[in-house]
Amino acid sequence: MYAKVVGVVVLLVGVLGLILGDPEDGFLGILTIDIVEDIIHLGTGGLLTYVGFAGTNALVKSVVTLLGVVYLIVGVVGFFLPELLGLIPNEYSIYDNILHLTLGALALFAVSGNAAKERTTTA
Numbered sequence: 001m002y003a004k005v006v007g008v009v010v011l012l013v014g015v016l017g018l019i020l021g022d023p024e025d026g027f028l029g030i031l032t033i034d035i036v037e038d039i040i041h042l043g044t045g046g047l048l049t050y051v052g053f054a055g056t057n058a059l060v061k062s063v064v065t066l067l068g069v070v071y072l073i074v075g076v077v078g079f080f081l082p083e084l085l086g087l088i089p090n091e092y093s094i095y096d097n098i099l100h101l102t103l104g105a106l107a108l109f110a111v112s113g114n115a116a117k118e119r120t121t122t123a
Helices: 002-020 035-054 057-080 094-122
Strands: none
Touching: 002 035, 002 057, 002 094, 035 057, 057 094
16 A cells, blocks of 8 residues: 555656756745656656556565665765765755655555564464
8 A cells, every 4th residue: 555655646746846847945945856856756656656556565565665765765864965965956955854764664664564464364
């Protein structure tokens, strides 16, 4: 379920970012928008959506775990290197970092919750 819902939302965020362009004050004045991030959102949102609707349980768990770890790393690094070593043209705000940390934590929580659920149903 996480992959389906978050995948569609992140995909839509990427599309919205492309439509809005590259405003100086970001989205709602708090979240960074730039072409690099929009492309990343399209890719990760598309991947999550695809595996959520068409992937096996093992593939979904692997992709959600991997992207969860990546989001956590981006969230932590964003506090110290807001341009991610020049990869992101506009600096991440504290809200971007909190959002990335939240998405990463939710992903790992979803995977661990699903693993616990699988253990109780097979036992």
